[in-house]
Amino acid sequence: MELAKEKMLELYRTMFKIREFEETVAVLFRQGKIPGWLHCCTGQEAVATGACAALRKGDYITSTHRGHGHLIAKGADVKKMMAELFGKKTGYNKGKGGSMHIADFSIGILGANGVVGAGIPIATGAGISIKRKKEDRVVLCFFGEGAGNRGTFHEGINLASTWNLAVVYLMENNLYAVSTHQSRVQKTTDIAARAGAYDIPGISVDGNDVLAVYNTVKRFAERARRGEGPALIECRTYRWHGHYEGDPLNYRSTEELEEWKKKDPISRFKKVLLMKNILSEERDRQIKDELKNKIAMAIKFAEESPYPEKEGALQDVFCELV
Amino acid sequence: MREITYAQAITEALYEEMTRDEDVIVYGEDVGIYGGPFKATRGLQERFGNQRVMDTPISETTIVGSAVGAAMTGSRPVVEIMHDAFLGICMDEIANQAAKMHYMTGGQIKVPLVIRTPRLGGEQQAAAQHTARPEAWFLHVPGLKIAIPSTPSDAKGLLKTAVRDNNPVVFFEHVLLYNKKGEIPQGEYTISFGKANIIREGNDVTLLATSLMVHKALIAVQQLEKENISVELIDPRTLVPFDKATLINSVKKTGKLVIATEECKTGSVAAEICAFVVEEAFDYLDAPPKRVCGLDVPLPFSPPLESFSVPNEEDIVQAIQQVLR
Numbered sequence: 001m002e003l004a005k006e007k008m009l010e011l012y013r014t015m016f017k018i019r020e021f022e023e024t025v026a027v028l029f030r031q032g033k034i035p036g037w038l039h040c041c042t043g044q045e046a047v048a049t050g051a052c053a054a055l056r057k058g059d060y061i062t063s064t065h066r067g068h069g070h071l072i073a074k075g076a077d078v079k080k081m082m083a084e085l086f087g088k089k090t091g092y093n094k095g096k097g098g099s100m101h102i103a104d105f106s107i108g109i110l111g112a113n114g115v116v117g118a119g120i121p122i123a124t125g126a127g128i129s130i131k132r133k134k135e136d137r138v139v140l141c142f143f144g145e146g147a148g149n150r151g152t153f154h155e156g157i158n159l160a161s162t163w164n165l166a167v168v169y170l171m172e173n174n175l176y177a178v179s180t181h182q183s184r185v186q187k188t189t190d191i192a193a194r195a196g197a198y199d200i201p202g203i204s205v206d207g208n209d210v211l212a213v214y215n216t217v218k219r220f221a222e223r224a225r226r227g228e229g230p231a232l233i234e235c236r237t238y239r240w241h242g243h244y245e246g247d248p249l250n251y252r253s254t255e256e257l258e259e260w261k262k263k264d265p266i267s268r269f270k271k272v273l274l275m276k277n278i279l280s281e282e283r284d285r286q287i288k289d290e291l292k293n294k295i296a297m298a299i300k301f302a303e304e305s306p307y308p309e310k311e312g313a314l315q316d317v318f319c320e321l322v
Numbered sequence: 323m324r325e326i327t328y329a330q331a332i333t334e335a336l337y338e339e340m341t342r343d344e345d346v347i348v349y350g351e352d353v354g355i356y357g358g359p360f361k362a363t364r365g366l367q368e369r370f371g372n373q374r375v376m377d378t379p380i381s382e383t384t385i386v387g388s389a390v391g392a393a394m395t396g397s398r399p400v401v402e403i404m405h406d407a408f409l410g411i412c413m414d415e416i417a418n419q420a421a422k423m424h425y426m427t428g429g430q431i432k433v434p435l436v437i438r439t440p441r442l443g444g445e446q447q448a449a450a451q452h453t454a455r456p457e458a459w460f461l462h463v464p465g466l467k468i469a470i471p472s473t474p475s476d477a478k479g480l481l482k483t484a485v486r487d488n489n490p491v492v493f494f495e496h497v498l499l500y501n502k503k504g505e506i507p508q509g510e511y512t513i514s515f516g517k518a519n520i521i522r523e524g525n526d527v528t529l530l531a532t533s534l535m536v537h538k539a540l541i542a543v544q545q546l547e548k549e550n551i552s553v554e555l556i557d558p559r560t561l562v563p564f565d566k567a568t569l570i571n572s573v574k575k576t577g578k579l580v581i582a583t584e585e586c587k588t589g590s591v592a593a594e595i596c597a598f599v600v601e602e603a604f605d606y607l608d609a610p611p612k613r614v615c616g617l618d619v620p621l622p623f624s625p626p627l628e629s630f631s632v633p634n635e636e637d638i639v640q641a642i643q644q645v646l647r
Contacts, residue, residue, distance in 0.1 A: 060395065062391075091428075092427075092428065092430075093426060093427050093428035093430070094428035094429070095428070096425060096426050096427070096428045097426040097427060097428065101426045101427065103427040103430055103431060104430075105430050105431060110391065110394055110395070110431075111423070111427060111431065113419075115414060115418055115419070118387065118414065118415070118418070118419055120384075120387070121383065121384040121386075121387025121388045121390070121391060121415065122387055122388070122390050122391035122394070122419065123391060124384060124387070124388040124391060125387065125388030125389055125390055125391020125392035125393070125394070125395070125397075125399075126391045126392065126394065126395045127391075128347070128388060128391070128392045128397060128399075129391075129392050129395035129396050129397045130395070131373070132347065132373055132374070132397060133396065133397075151383055152383055152384065152387060155379070155381035155383055155384035155387075156384050156387065156388070158379060158381065158384075159378065159379065159381060159384050159388060162379070163376070315429070316424055316425045316428060316429040317424075317425055317464050317465055318424070318465065318467075318489050319424045319429070319432045319433075319488040319489050321432065321488055
């Protein structure tokens, strides 16, 4: 199905916003302005963008340690994200979570998660609530191919399949679990074969093709919404950066990276938009300037925000609300 | 007053809370058709249907992990992990997900989750892998509440409170207590967390005991009465929050403290209690506190080995006699 022009431009904008966010925070991290660790998703923007664009505002997502893209695509406020990365009081989590734990309940983001594969049972549980309350929602569960070898993958999907829950499991396959190539730790990479074990649909798509991701997620999200149960989607992609900023990257070749850069999801989609006359070079520059400005404003907000008071460490251990 | 068993008390609490609040759901291994491995959920599925009382596969990680997700999205799950020794299977979901979610999201997310877990202690030849007495594992995790009832009345009142709490609660039940009967207050009642129960008042020594050890302590107390030793017996009922004030006040009165728990002694809840009493009431102590705990061994199978490894009423009597010496 051909998407409306505005929707196409929105996909493009979101991908560039993620790219700009990631490339900027990587620099800030090197400058020592962002503490802790940073896992950037540069190169994988089409997965987050296409998948979240196929959802509704009330739908849930669970995200991962490499979650900035998912959050931006689901509509998170980049100012509050940036402030959280800086450890500031105005951040999403009041500075208590950092990059790997950002959540925004108001738009269905059940949280990034620092533990590989931990989001799978959590997404399954959200599916339990949806089914019981007969809500018109679905859950999109992002995880990497590394998580596919955790027990949570088997247990979580088995339960969702058995109970027919409205969860779409999306494996974002960027080929490397930290340094370990997928081929070194599993014999089959056939996602349909794995899905078959749970009697659910399984499909593999080009994760650098935003429209392919969008269409596939849309199809299976709507299927789940109709009460027809979960599905497993693999999006094949590649991360341009290391596992974390500062990764020595001694486990892959620059040739491999260059090959994948030729499949850059953003410039690929730009070509499509130019060809269809949805985008002009001038409009492209405008969009990019706008978004660069937005990220710059987010940095300004984060830099100017105060750190939390140290006593804040003692708050929120328990929920006091009855 | 009505008399019911500890297992019936659990069922009644769940029945009442599920009737009161349709967001309360119950699931775990064998909790539905079978009525629970120890019959603590008997009749619930018949009454509330299989959308609110669900049998799960043997997937402890996902039982707790999905309960975290369900709790974050408007359900109030009460899940069962068949034995407390199996809590290690789902430790990440308890300690790294449930316990930290509210905190690390800056208070955005609440996780109203109860993990009920029956304990197999001694006397059952359950051997090492089915026994752990692991409450101290959870005491060390900020963000978890811990309840450990010893009587039917406490089991019911505390479980109802646990279900209504917006934090994750690890709820330790005891297989050797399930068939024990006790009086239950008429009508609706709950028991607040962090309120210890002074079971017996006394002047010579403070005896703090949890779960099954409360019953062994009662036997010891009666025996010591014959020697004119007056024991103040306290059951904290919850370990987090812990009613420090009641214990410290008692120690100020008696000057002596014995703690009886089933756990392995090293790194135990009993050790933590000892530590804060020494820190906060050292000047009131007339003798070093004493712990009556299990041996630091995996629980062995053979009956003589097993009974040697877990604490009993005679150990409590001796410990009290020693602190009074």
